Amino acid sequence: MTSKVDKYDPGSLSDLLPLYYKKLFPYGLYFRWLNYGGVPKTYFSNREFSFTLKDDVYIRYQSFTDQQDMEKEIQKICPYKIDVGAVFTHRPKDHKTINAAAFVAQEKELVFDIDMTDYDDVRSCCSGADICEKCWPLMSMAVKILNRALKDDFGFEHILWVYSGRRGIHCWVCDEVARKLSQAGRTAIAEYLTVVKGGENQVRKVHLDQYIHPSIKAAIEIINSNFKDYAVDKQDFLGDKQKWTKVLSLIPSQDIQKEVAEELELLPDSASRWKKVKKFIELSSKSGFTDSRQADKEIMLQYCYPRLDVNVSKGINHLLKSPFCVHPKTGRVCVPFDPDDTDRFSPAEVPTISQLLDELNKVEAVDLGGVSKHTKDYKRTSMAASIEVFEQFVKKLEKSWRGKLIEESDKKMEF
Amino acid sequence: MDFDRRRTATLRTKRIQQKVNGIDTNIFEHCVQLYTLPPTSTISLEEFEELAVERLKVLRAVETVGVRCSRGSQDYKTLLEKEIKNSKLKRSILKWRDNVSHFILRLAYCRSEELRRWFIQQEIDLFRFRFQQESAESRARFLEINNLGYKPIDTEEQKEVLVNLQDSEGKEALAIENVQHYKVPFTEALDLVRSRRVYVHHGFAYVPQDDLVSILLTLFRMQLSHSLAVSNLQSFASPGRRWEVITNVVSLSRRYIGQDYASKKPVGEITADMIDLLSKTSFPLCMQQLHSAFRSNHHLRHGGRMQYGLFLKGIGLSLEEAIRFWKSEFTKIMDGDKFDKQYSYSIRHYYGKEGRKADYTPYSCIKIITTNTPGVGDFHGCPFKHSDPDVLRQKLAGQGLKQEGVDQVMQFVKGGHYQVACARVFELIHGSLSGGLIDVEVSFQHPNQYFEESYKRLHKDKINSNTPQAPRAVQIVPPPSKDRQSDTVTNLKSNSQDVTAPAASTASDPHEEDDFDELDETVLLDEAE
Ligand code: SF4
Numbered sequence A: 001m002t003s004k005v006d007k008y009d010p011g012s013l014s015d016l017l018p019l020y021y022k023k024l025f026p027y028g029l030y031f032r033w034l035n036y037g038g039v040p041k042t043y044f045s046n047r048e049f050s051f052t053l054k055d056d057v058y059i060r061y062q063s064f065t066d067q068q069d070m071e072k073e074i075q076k077i078c079p080y081k082i083d084v085g086a087v088f089t090h091r092p093k094d095h096k097t098i099n100a101a102a103f104v105a106q107e108k109e110l111v112f113d114i115d116m117t118d119y120d121d122v123r124s125c126c127s128g129a130d131i132c133e134k135c136w137p138l139m140s141m142a143v144k145i146l147n148r149a150l151k152d153d154f155g156f157e158h159i160l161w162v163y164s165g166r167r168g169i170h171c172w173v174c175d176e177v178a179r180k181l182s183q184a185g186r187t188a189i190a191e192y193l194t195v196v197k198g199g200e201n202q203v204r205k206v207h208l209d210q211y212i213h214p215s216i217k218a219a220i221e222i223i224n225s226n227f228k229d230y231a232v233d234k235q236d237f238l239g240d241k242q243k244w245t246k247v248l249s250l251i252p253s254q255d256i257q258k259e260v261a262e263e264l265e266l267l268p269d270s271a272s273r274w275k276k277v278k279k280f281i282e283l284s285s286k287s288g289f290t291d292s293r294q295a296d297k298e299i300m301l302q303y304c305y306p307r308l309d310v311n312v313s314k315g316i317n318h319l320l321k322s323p324f325c326v327h328p329k330t331g332r333v334c335v336p337f338d339p340d341d342t343d344r345f346s347p348a349e350v351p352t353i354s355q356l357l358d359e360l361n362k363v364e365a366v367d368l369g370g371v372s373k374h375t376k377d378y379k380r381t382s383m384a385a386s387i388e389v390f391e392q393f394v395k396k397l398e399k400s401w402r403g404k405l406i407e408e409s410d411k412k413m414e415f
Numbered sequence B: 001m002d003f004d005r006r007r008t009a010t011l012r013t014k015r016i017q018q019k020v021n022g023i024d025t026n027i028f029e030h031c032v033q034l035y036t037l038p039p040t041s042t043i044s045l046e047e048f049e050e051l052a053v054e055r056l057k058v059l060r061a062v063e064t065v066g067v068r069c070s071r072g073s074q075d076y077k078t079l080l081e082k083e084i085k086n087s088k089l090k091r092s093i094l095k096w097r098d099n100v101s102h103f104i105l106r107l108a109y110c111r112s113e114e115l116r117r118w119f120i121q122q123e124i125d126l127f128r129f130r131f132q133q134e135s136a137e138s139r140a141r142f143l144e145i146n147n148l149g150y151k152p153i154d155t156e157e158q159k160e161v162l163v164n165l166q167d168s169e170g171k172e173a174l175a176i177e178n179v180q181h182y183k184v185p186f187t188e189a190l191d192l193v194r195s196r197r198v199y200v201h202h203g204f205a206y207v208p209q210d211d212l213v214s215i216l217l218t219l220f221r222m223q224l225s226h227s228l229a230v231s232n233l234q235s236f237a238s239p240g241r242r243w244e245v246i247t248n249v250v251s252l253s254r255r256y257i258g259q260d261y262a263s264k265k266p267v268g269e270i271t272a273d274m275i276d277l278l279s280k281t282s283f284p285l286c287m288q289q290l291h292s293a294f295r296s297n298h299h300l301r302h303g304g305r306m307q308y309g310l311f312l313k314g315i316g317l318s319l320e321e322a323i324r325f326w327k328s329e330f331t332k333i334m335d336g337d338k339f340d341k342q343y344s345y346s347i348r349h350y351y352g353k354e355g356r357k358a359d360y361t362p363y364s365c366i367k368i369i370t371t372n373t374p375g376v377g378d379f380h381g382c383p384f385k386h387s388d389p390d391v392l393r394q395k396l397a398g399q400g401l402k403q404e405g406v407d408q409v410m411q412f413v414k415g416g417h418y419q420v421a422c423a424r425v426f427e428l429i430h431g432s433l434s435g436g437l438i439d440v441e442v443s444f445q446h447p448n449q450y451f452e453e454s455y456k457r458l459h460k461d462k463i464n465s466n467t468p469q470a471p472r473a474v475q476i477v478p479p480p481s482k483d484r485q486s487d488t489v490t491n492l493k494s495n496s497q498d499v500t501a502p503a504a505s506t507a508s509d510p511h512e513e514d515d516f517d518e519l520d521e522t523v524l525l526d527e528a529e
């Protein structure tokens, strides 16, 4: 993806970070989020952070007493990457002085990590770390599908979606129930949300019965409304013989596979071919090929249903890259985005650190001309929109515990 | 012994403390129990051991029958019932024996992850079996005794969500209409949620009456695995005479479930250069597959590295050789420096040289088959379970199996008997495992067992004589006779007192305990972005 301002040079990162951490990192909101209203008081100070420094030096078990401490440390060390871990029984900084058995990870947000590399078998435009506007819709479908399930099925309300800076997205579910989930609970949710299953020895990775679970039904609906744009137009997924052979191999009945393949040769493009495939499956299921009756849905799911890295979600102790880090290779900031507006989110538009500092320079030059304002620096750059999303998220979160505090004090007032 | 009363409270067990002859009677209110209260009586060492052996027999039967027949089938019922009848633990009158024997085995089986996993699995199957044998009335009473009084949803609501219930449970609406459904917080119905067997909405799982048992099982599993974790910590903290007795039971139990293959050099020193050849002659299919994927891609993802790396450690590859092996391949796609940074840590980790310094044990078949299902780009898992039939057929043919042999193996795979299928492959390559016993379905418990059996046959001359005898088939063998010090008496009651209570926070989550290995792996997952 080429962007307007694409002049980030990875070699300059260590020169840029001090200024970024000084002027742009939104410490205030960040602290308000992770402090969770100070309930309990040690929630923030017992949280593990880890830093990655230049040359992949990795330091675990960092922790901060409060916002000031965090600001000071981050600005002093200027980490290339910050990861957020669990809330422990003790301050992670002191972990060496504590009996290992007593030092236990207690809570953490429920997190999901979706990475474009896991879709390499179903996207034809790029592979590995590369992404482009032809495959990015996979991520926006993932956001829509998961966001719906987390809200409607599990009843979660405080969900933060973050661009990972390069080729994927992260999701932080911050409701109290989510933070308190056991490992078994996290695993159960992650598996509930996993539909594409199977390693390199399994071609068909989605198996549907006659009845389809409501959660998957809803996912199919979402995929359906994006499928033409994504699979047919952008990916041209039935564009040549090699491509359609791969798609057809997902139909259980080999007879149908063969018959359809012959017909597809005669058709001009992916759109008409996809229609034909669907028609065939419908007809054949009516004439008794019950094993293949859901094949079109199975194909859509295998090509588009979100692929989670379950290991990341399972462990309470697992660390995940923090929002507002800078990706060292792309220079892009890991910005939050609005899940209800994910179609408009484009990774190419995400500002790089060099771009941001550039913008900052310009507004500051104006300031020197006399128009000094009290606006926070980050609000005056192209990071403003993402900060806005983050702020809304934090405010909603604060409302929830304010409601709780009122509830508690009401209880006390009762007599 | 873990007499962890804190946990019992959270299990909401109704406790009516009455003591008859020093025995809590409330646990015997029902002939099925969740074992929330440990026995407090004194028994002789003889009795102690006898009970342990009897229960082991039952658990072994649970395992064997589970391999042979599918759970819940009529065969399963008949066979298992017969086995239980043959033991001295048969139901009703022997509730006390049931209780005590369970608690003895907890002690024996808390020692390693592998032991715990096996024990929990069999206990859960046994519990499910017994609970389902009960009448509807008796089951309802059980729920009540254990304070699991979920409320059914009313007909109005049921009507509203009927289509969703139908789609979730995979049954026609007609069949569901009259079944009562209970709204349960999803965190209490994890097994049902995980497998999407129920409708989940706004944080609640809609559980049909018959599936309440699954909730019980979840609860039982949680409680059990928590207790085992705590027992383990406690038993380390309290050596002593009682400990010797337990060690007997432990060694006994090892004989029953096989070794954990944590000990090195079962067949002598293995070096990196030997692996290519060995993988062809003596590796089970799962490891062959990882090996060839590694050779052709010069890379393995996290799950594959764990499964393969620990296996290699188990066959006797030293840390130095392991690093040599992994590095020589990885460096075909990256420079040595990057390898040292990203991967050598995790290899040292397998050998207990980093992080928690835990000495990780190679994965057993059950673990490989039931946990960490492979995903896109993964080559780990058990090929018998995690392959499309045609892919597997090809692989089997590639092993030199004839059509007839392939069909035999595929028959087992179809029935879900993956480990039996694997053993059959072994037999077709190396000859019979059962030593002439025709009736016994042999199955492997461990990839390293496959390796050792194979290696032994191919290198009869080189084997050290003190190599532990690899455990064989899933057969119920009579308990070994032991020298008994019958005058020793172990006092179960005093146990809870001489034990320093572990911090309440340890193992706050039972499943976390199950997955000890993963804890320090956080850092080591894949070459993060
Ligand atoms: S049964 Fe066990 S040894 Fe055999 S392939 Fe499967 S996991 Fe490997």
Ligand SMILES: [Zn+2]
Binding pocket: A123, A125, A126, A130, A131, A132, A133, A134, A135, A136
């Ligand atoms: Zn692309």
